[in-house]
Amino acid sequence: MSAKITIERATVGDSDEVAVMVGELLSEIMNTIGVQAFSFDLEETTNRLKDFLNLEKYFVFVARADGGNLVGFVALYESYALYAEGSFGTMPELYVRPEFRSNHVGLRLVSQAKSFGTSRGWKRLEVTTPPIPQFDKTLAFYEREGFAITGGRKLKIAL
Template sequence: MPIHLTTAQPSNAPTIARLVGDLLQGIMAAIGTQAFAFSLVETEARTRAWLEDGSYIVLLAWDDDVAVGFLTLSECRALYAEGRFGIIPELYVCPDRRSQGVGRALMTEAKRLARSKGWTRLEVTTPPLPQFDRTLAFYERQGFSVSGGRKMKVDVR
């Protein structure tokens, strides 16, 4: 059955939070490290708040009434990017739906949305680890190119 896409509403927060948990569990299993703290309750509340205030966009992929993937977008600004651009913080497709066009459909819609917002580009980060070679290849097939650097973080709380 073909998938259909929707732009998430605050009422979709529980579904998105569950999918985020699946995404993070998959990453941690692949790298063998407890890299993320995850609270379903806190993630649901954060998702709902960000959808309500319009600061986060979530595209959901559905097979009938079952969510099978999602992609998140947030607006950023940078001088090097020549203005406003979008970042894709999360992209996840349920394992049993991978290689069936779900990710491609989400990415196509994300690019369309980015153009409609006048963003100069979309950026995404994936770890330069062998466990994520398929992820990197997917992004390259979607037109992304390596732009250098590594994603780094420092906790400030």
């Protein structure tokens, strides 16, 4: 697919389509690993995204094809930690629709995330990959983009 792709900061008006892509991302992960790891409600996700964008708690950049359709996105939020020497960014979601994955859309979204982080004075950008070995290609992509494995695993507990 050789459509012209532009990268731009998402607006609240993009929330519906970004939320649909979040659902696509979560479904892809769960189908690949064979575990119902996430619950997803489109309306709740859309409303949550609108709130996050309005409060500037979440920063989203979208990849838009010629016709205006969104083909991918990257989400970022700001964090603070002593180990990170101050403020840093976390990239909780990066998704490119499958038919656009060979067009360097992910590369362009990550590049935009790095530029945005630099403009905010972040010391680093962190990302967690989906489970390995099923997502070895995802890990390899991040490593090609300069990310380094820092050890450990992501853990969670429901509150």
